[in-house]
Amino acid sequence: PTFGLLTTSLALHAPSQIASAFKHHAESVGYQVAISMLKTGQLNVLQSALNEFRAQKINSVVMSLPLEKADAETLARDNPDIRQLFLDVPPAAEVCHLGFLHSDGTASSVNLLLELGHRKFGLLAGPESSISARLRLACWRDTLYQAGIAETDTEYGDWSANSGWVKTVELFSRHPDITAMLVASDQMALGVISALRQLNKRIPQDVSVIGYDDTPDSQYFHPALTTVRQDFDLIGKRAVTHLLNMENQPQEAFNDLLPTTLVIRQSTG
Ligand code: IPT
Incomplete structure (x- = not known):
């Protein structure tokens, strides 16, 4: 069969x-x-x-x-x-x-960053055509809003590492003071890490990054990626x-x- x-x-x-x-x-x-x-x-x-x-x-x-x-x-x-x-x-x-269930992982990733003292967030969502991408973005925003953070800038990638790179450069050209990035997939986070290095930002000393998926390669990213495991x-x-x-x-x-x-x-x- x-x-x-x-x-x-x-x-x-x-x-x-x-x-x-x-x-x-x-x-x-x-x-x-x-x-x-x-x-x-x-x-x-x-x-x-x-x-x-x-x-x-x-x-x-x-x-x-x-x-x-x-x-x-x-x-x-x-x-x-x-x-x-x-x-x-x-x-x-x-x-x-x-x-x-997206809400557990997204809420705990936002809460970790809040506990670490971050207040300037950059959000890198997945494509608007993706149901899960929209749910993750909504949960990030809800949790941030409940913590009194209403102002965040959002970019939309297409899940590829390349889009992670391009959108990070765009986010930081508008907001060079971002200290924490929430990224809707590890694959995009790979591009985010590469772009931050190019922008001379140290991870995590200058900018913290959290991915989403915990695909098996993510622990070998440099630095090893904090992420939400599915x-x-x-x-x-x-x-x-x-x-x-x-x-x-x-x-x-x-x-x-x-x-x-x-x-x-x-x-x-
Ligand atoms: C979802 C992944 O989290 C994301 O990284 C991307 O690969 C996407 O799939 C592609 O559609 S996982 C899915 C079960 C929602």
């Missing part, structure tokens, strides 16, 4: 970790994984990808890409013969949803469990949210 995996670009570290974990755990229960990688999340493109899976008799699919509530619900409704498990949709979407092996394993359950009995919509935790390393001080 074969599961389908519809995924956003596997050049991105987090989705590739998820794909790898999902394949590993699927194989351990005797399933193959067929991967379809999509450039855009447009509904007609997603529908064609599901049609391809249907033609291959694949009827259990993990949707590892950002989808708005209405789009996810449309795909689930229009393809009742294909069980779909969504990994990146708003919690309000009435579909089968396995994801991460357990990609666990989400891959849990996805297999959910798909098997869904094959046995059709599921009502659910939200299964895995915890996120702050991992403190050397990029904060």
Whole structure:
């Protein structure tokens, strides 16, 4: 038997970790994984990808890409013969949803920086088209606002290290006094660290940096990255469990949210 995996670009570290974990755990229960990688999340493109899976008799699919509530619900409704498990949709979407709880990790990262005495923050969010990027940004802003910090500048990257580099240079050209950067992915944080070095800023003496994901390479960044851990092996394993359950009995919509935790390393001080 074969599961389908519809995924956003596997050049991105987090989705590739998820794909790898999902394949590993699927194989351990005797399933193959067929991967379809999509450039855009447009509904007609997603529908064609599901049609391809249907033609291959694949009827259990993990949707590892950002989808708005209405789009996810449309795909689930229009393809009742294909069980779909969504990994990146708003919690309000009435579909089968396995994801991460952003609020824990984002709040503890902001609180660490506040405890260290930081007051000038730069926010580097992910793309506005990404559900998780918007949730992380909203949580950062909420926590900062509750601490009485209403003024922060925000840039939006595209998850790549390159965008981390470019947007950091832009942020610091407007606000050279920023002392703490909250970054929505480790991959972007890699570019942030490189840009800060070019700007002659020491990490963490001049600027603290916190990433998001804790992909396995992040502890080898220089300095080792403080970040919010999402357990990609666990989400891959849990996805297999959910798909098997869904094959046995059709599921009502659910939200299964895995915890996120702050991992403190050397990029904060
Ligand atoms: C999310 C990652 O945190 C982010 O770094 C980026 O790679 C993004 O995926 C790509 O869509 S993780 C996802 C389960 C929300």
